[in-house]
Amino acid sequence: MNKTKSIVVAGLMMGLGLAACNSGDMRRNPGKIYAPDMTYSRAYDAYTANPNFADSQTSRPPVAGTVAMGHALPDHLMEGDTNSYKTFTTDMRFTDAQMEEGRRLFNIYCGICHGTNLDGQGPLYASGKFAAMPANFKDGKYLHMPVGTMYAAVKFGKNMMGSYASQLDVKQRWMIIAYIKKMQAANGGDAFTMGMTETPAATQFDTVKVTKNTIIAENAVKVEAKH
Ligand code: HEC
Numbered sequence: 759m760n761k762t763k764s765i766v767v768a769g770l771m772m773g774l775g776l777a778a779c780n781s782g783d784m785r786r787n788p789g790k791i792y793a794p795d796m797t798y799s800r801a802y803d804a805y806t807a808n809p810n811f812a813d814s815q816t817s818r819p820p821v822a823g824t825v826a827m828g829h830a831l832p833d834h835l836m837e838g839d840t841n842s843y844k845t846f847t848t849d850m851r852f853t854d855a856q857m858e859e860g861r862r863l864f865n866i867y868c869g870i871c872h873g874t875n876l877d878g879q880g881p882l883y884a885s886g887k888f889a890a891m892p893a894n895f896k897d898g899k900y901l902h903m904p905v906g907t908m909y910a911a912v913k914f915g916k917n918m919m920g921s922y923a924s925q926l927d928v929k930q931r932w933m934i935i936a937y938i939k940k941m942q943a944a945n946g947g948d949a950f951t952m953g954m955t956e957t958p959a960a961t962q963f964d965t966v967k968v969t970k971n972t973i974i975a976e977n978a979v980k981v982e983a984k985h
Contacts, residue, residue, distance in 0.1 A: 830928040835906075837914045846906030850929065851954035852936045860937030863930055867922055876941050890918035895938055901947040908935045 791797050802808050808816040825831060835846055852860065865874050871892035873880040878894030893900050893911075912931045915921035926934070936952040943950035 833909075833913075833928060835910060835913065837910075840907075840910075843907045843910040844904045846904075846909060848905070848909075848932050848952075850932045850936075851952055852933060853954055856933055857937055857940060857953065859930075860933035860935075863926065864934045864937050867925060868934065871919070876938065888918075892919070895942055896945045901942050901945070905932075905935050905939065905952075908938065 802816040804817050806816055807814045811818070820826065830850070833846070835842060864872075869880055870882045871880040871888065872878055872895065873883075873892075876895040878892045878897070880892060882888045883890075883892055895901075909931055910916075911919065912922045912926065912934065914923070922931070932952075939947065939952055940950045942948070
């Protein structure tokens with residue numbers, strides 16, 4: 759037993775001794791780096807100064823005139839042009855799943871003021887901490903409001919309501935408006951027209967399936983021909 763103990767103690771001491779060899783900043787062997795390009799990135803980090811650009815910023819805005827993948831084309835609505843607000847519209851149509859997303863976004867961004875019941879009694883206004891009465895979407899004043907006017911309110915803000923342009927992309931804004939319009943339709947508003955039944959994902963999937971099956975079928979024919 760004593761023997762084992764002394765072996766363990768000796769081992770520990772040797773370990774400590776070896777560790778001591780590498781201590782301090784006098785380590786002469788820098789070790790091997792397997793992929794130096796990966797360890798020391800040549801790319802500029804997003805928020806560091808960049809000598810290649812006049813403004814020294816590494817993060818660049820999108821190139822003018824480009825649209826990010828998956829994003830809708832930009833609208834050309836001008837702030838204050840209330841006449842075009844009224845006629846501005848979209849041909850986007852939303853599936854049930856997207857309507858559900860519209861509801862989720864509404865509850866996140868708008869519900870605090872406009873209320874998750876859309877009655878203008880959101881918790882912020884109800885608490886008395888926000889003086890301006892948010893639009894009550896169930897009220898006659900807003901029931902028939904053109905979708906473009908709603909869109910403009912989201913994009914540019916309206917009096918005490920701020921703009922949501924930086925938080926919501928074009929499609930998300932319309933998704934929310936579609937949700938409001940659907941709720942309004944159920945409360946005496948105009949008939950809801952922004953919905954669609956088939957899901958675009960499913961359509962795409964079908965196309966892929968058809969192509970795949972066609973290829974399989976074509977190959978089968980080829981195989982048959984060979985034999
Ligand atoms: C901080 C509170 C607040 C939030 C959050 C808010 N709103 Fe508003 N909203 C208001 C107020 C207040 C008004 C009334 C503005 C007025 O007419 O003076 C209003 C008005 C509106 C109107 C009517 C615009 C018009 O031309 O009369 C629409 C549409 C609207 N909001 C949509 C939204 C949507 C959609 C969201 C979420 C993306 C949202 N609001 C988020 C406070 C808010």
